Amino acid sequence: MSPKNVRAFRRSLLHWYRCRGRDLPWRGTRDAYAILVSEFMLQQTQVATVMPYYNEWLRRFPDFASLACASENHVLHAWQGLGYYARARNLHATARAVVDRHGGRFPRSIEAMQQLPGIGKYTAHAVASFAFNQPAPIVEANTARVLSRILNFRRPIDQTAGQKALWQHAAEFVPKRSARIYNSALIDLGALVCLPRRPRCGACPVKRFCRAINPKTLPVRKFRPRTKRLTEKHAFVVRQGKILLEQSAARWRGMWILPSLRTSPANQQPIYKSIFAFTNHHVALNVYAQRQHKFNTYSQLWIRLDSLEAIPIPSPHRRALQHLLQPDRH
Numbered sequence: 001m002s003p004k005n006v007r008a009f010r011r012s013l014l015h016w017y018r019c020r021g022r023d024l025p026w027r028g029t030r031d032a033y034a035i036l037v038s039e040f041m042l043q044q045t046q047v048a049t050v051m052p053y054y055n056e057w058l059r060r061f062p063d064f065a066s067l068a069c070a071s072e073n074h075v076l077h078a079w080q081g082l083g084y085y086a087r088a089r090n091l092h093a094t095a096r097a098v099v100d101r102h103g104g105r106f107p108r109s110i111e112a113m114q115q116l117p118g119i120g121k122y123t124a125h126a127v128a129s130f131a132f133n134q135p136a137p138i139v140e141a142n143t144a145r146v147l148s149r150i151l152n153f154r155r156p157i158d159q160t161a162g163q164k165a166l167w168q169h170a171a172e173f174v175p176k177r178s179a180r181i182y183n184s185a186l187i188d189l190g191a192l193v194c195l196p197r198r199p200r201c202g203a204c205p206v207k208r209f210c211r212a213i214n215p216k217t218l219p220v221r222k223f224r225p226r227t228k229r230l231t232e233k234h235a236f237v238v239r240q241g242k243i244l245l246e247q248s249a250a251r252w253r254g255m256w257i258l259p260s261l262r263t264s265p266a267n268q269q270p271i272y273k274s275i276f277a278f279t280n281h282h283v284a285l286n287v288y289a290q291r292q293h294k295f296n297t298y299s300q301l302w303i304r305l306d307s308l309e310a311i312p313i314p315s316p317h318r319r320a321l322q323h324l325l326q327p328d329r330h
């Protein structure tokens with residue numbers, strides 16, 4: 001696209017954004033900490049899910065210093081229900097690194113940001129533009145889709161060469177002075193108009209610039225992750241007002257789950273079954289009533305039933321506990 005058309009594209013996009021853009025809580029702040037929190041929470045998670053967590057998180061941990069001082073247990077508990085807990089651990093580690101290495105102030109340089117735990121190219125560019133208004137391009141799901149379509153970009157975006165080329169195109173579009181608003185507008189266009197399966201081209205403010213021939217086929221990806229099915233078996237052991245739980249060392253590291261069983265108990269039906277999604281897995285959770293599960297002093301603990309609310313438990317296991325501990329359950 002010529003520089004003149006790029007400028008006209010931005011004008012149309014920004015005009016639309018001023019009338020139709022979303023009013024999101026993290027858009028009203030320039031605080032790098034609050035913006036970083038929103039960026040971590042929004043990875044793989046929808047805006048509507050993030051909203052209540054974002055406000056509550058800032059109430060509990062208003063800045064890097066307060067988060068750096070918190071225990072991991074406390075941090076995981078606050079993140080409970082959002083999933084992908086590595087994000088919480090990375091955010092926690094980043095807060096500690098900002099306090100230790102940068103005196104509590106988030107660095108302004110994109111290179112320095114990328115030295116912090118869990119901060120990759122996209123997150124660093126997002127904070128640079130949203131907090132510091134630096135002319136940094138961003139390529140995430142929404143902007144990748146919009147740019148691929150506008151440019152009829154047909155190289156696979158999950159391959160290094162395609163990704164690199166798309167970042168270069170994104171850099172050609174980003175304005176020098178108002179990257180903050182421009183990047184927000186591009187994200188909103190992808191979220192509200194240029195939708196994955198049903199792009200609303202008739203209502204699109206930048207339609208006249210769009211070269212997409214068949215937008216639904218864009219962006220191109222070489223690999224589509226296949227969904228894998230797993231079955232996980234766990235024990236439900238309650239005794240004298242306490243329940244046996246195990247501290248996960250794997251997927252939910254540091255959080256408390258029902259004790260794992262290697263095999264399904266013979267001649268026994270599960271007392272609780274559910275299915276949950278985790279990355280590209282569909283996991284069937286089967287829980288079996290057990291009288292005495294092997295006690296592993298390293299990872300398992302008897303926990304009082306009235307203190308379950310205070311400990312971090314991942315959502316699929318918390319739902320199982322809520323169901324199994326209902327007083328009127330037969």
Ligand code: SF4
Pocket residue numbers: 146149150193194195199200201202204205206207210211212215
């Ligand atoms: S015209 Fe359609 S495909 Fe092109 S940017 Fe707009 S919504 Fe997306």
